[in-house]
Amino acid sequence: MNQSLSINDLHVSVDGTEIIKGLTLDIPKGEVHAIMGPNGSGKSTLAKVLAGNEEYEITGGSVLMDGQDLLGMEIDERSRAGLFLAFQYPHEIPGVSNANFLRAALQARLPKGEEIDAVAFYKQMYARMDELEMDRKFTGRSVNEGFSGGEKKRNEILQMMMLEPTYAILDETDSGLDIDALRIVSQGVNAMRSPERGFLVITHYQRLLDYIVPDKVHVMFDGRIIRSGDKELALELEEKGYDWVKEELAA
């Protein structure tokens, strides 16, 4: 079986307008791939489609996760099967505490009738929160409610650490972060890097890739990957700007 998150000729539309236009990408376990691209290139749409957002219509192509048909699965099934999306704009869930939310997510992964070990759960959660320099008070607060931008992003990484996915997609996790938060969040991600886990890091800026050093960099434009390379590509892109790729493409 192919141990990768494998996207093949994916076409996606919303309200009849095609946004992803035949995208092919293979993220093997153990690797970190970055997708860079200008606003409106379809990066975030790709992230949401992979997670199962039903606002989008898939008009062609396939996505296989370790050989399993990802697009045939419900949103929650995908998560339980090992996919994780760190949201660009994490939602606020009033009245649901962070701890209960995480607990419910972990509980959903257990066989029917089996109960989560509360003591072990809290121990693990506190350890992860310490790594992310999150105050303990966040366990009792409603999910993302009243959190600053940086706190929300840390909370996404906390969820990733607790759920231990096989493939993690980070959608513009760096946006809205100051340099300290960026460092902490990146440390969290780097600590999760393993031969058993693949990452897709979506970002607009090269800055994040100083902290999370990718194995491969892809440039996305107008719904397609137009160029792939190693981490040097990100630096080149930063230096020359997106127009450079666009011009090359046009030439």
Added chain:
Amino acid sequence: MSNAVAEIESLQPEPSAEFQGDWFTAPPRHEEPENLPSWYLELRAQAWHQFLETPAPFRTDENWRFANLKQVEFASLKTGEIVDEIDPIIAETRERGLRDVAARFIFANNRLVLSETDGLPEGVICEPLIDALLAHPELVRTHFMQEPARLGGAKFAALHGSATLSGIFVHVPKNVVIEKPIEVAHWAGGDGTTIFPHALVIAEAGASVSVVERHRSLNESDATLTIGLADLAPEDGGQVQYVCVQHLNDHSRQVQLNGTRVGRDAKAVSGFVNLGAKWIRNESVSRLTAPGADSRMLSANLADGDQEFDQRTLQLHEAQHTFSDLLYKNALYDHARTIFSGLIQVMPGAHYTDAYQKCRNLLGSDEAEANSMPGLEIDADQVKCSHGATSGQISDEEIFYLMARGIPAQRARQMISQGFLNEAISHLAGEELRDAIEQRFEERFAVLA
């Protein structure tokens, strides 16, 4: 008993013409001691008279706007049989109630079946109403049934006054703080049984007390009626919290009338939690009588099937520099129907008032109906007031977020709805109390289709 009283009591009452249906012909009574104070006998005789005189709710009465008047047609009701099997009631009350209480009382069909008062600090009077009437008649007299029902429920209040010998009297002396809550459970069973839970709670200056009342059914089939009244009076610097947790069976109806009278720098929290019943009517009045008075009014309600919850509130600012905040939340499913009508009234001269009112409805079905009528009447200056009502559905984005963490769709909806209700609960003092209420909601959501 004086002759005058005997005379009033012997009046052959005519059933009120406006009251549709077969109404009572005599005050519903059960066995009682012979030496009840004469002022009480007089008062309840007058109350019965007032009950007969007071017109039944009618459609054009603003206080009954949108109300389902069919639900106030009561067939002749009775105080219910003595409940013999009390052990299961006691066991169930303990299991589902709070572990850590200062006192616990259990009533079944208006009669006391359990009283535990070991956890009370010295000087506190916390007794079944019937005992307090005998032991502290003058103290009870000063406070008993002193507030008029202002929101349409006068007829029910009068009936309650004519009949109640059930419930508790609590008097907390100056500067005594009761840390743990007092829990009172009222059980009702037998078709047509009416119970009259009464709670009269006075906290003197600097004193503090929390009372949790639970209304339950003895079985799932009997149609009972609960006509309850809670009178809360935190005096200068005192604090009273009262919550009525209603979880009756889906054939039963409830009228619960809450009144608070908040003194100088005092604080009152008055809450309703509605989980069960076929129809309920809650009226809650809070009078802010002196500067520094602070009143919170809370409600969290889960209605499904064809349940109807009708709630009316009044935040009455009578003095300067007073504060009130109301948050009522309804989660509705199926054909459920709710009514919220709330008025903030700032009396002439009650300057520097801060008053807030919010009613929020979460609609879990297209057929559910939430009616909201917020209102403001301001006759003072330098006033900060806001009111608002919203109705909405769970957003797809919220569901997506929870599902993207592996939580199945139905559980996700449950969690979001419960979170919505928890917001109102979170303002109550007492972690065990909040947890217990959340637990009840969780159980209720778990069986929701």
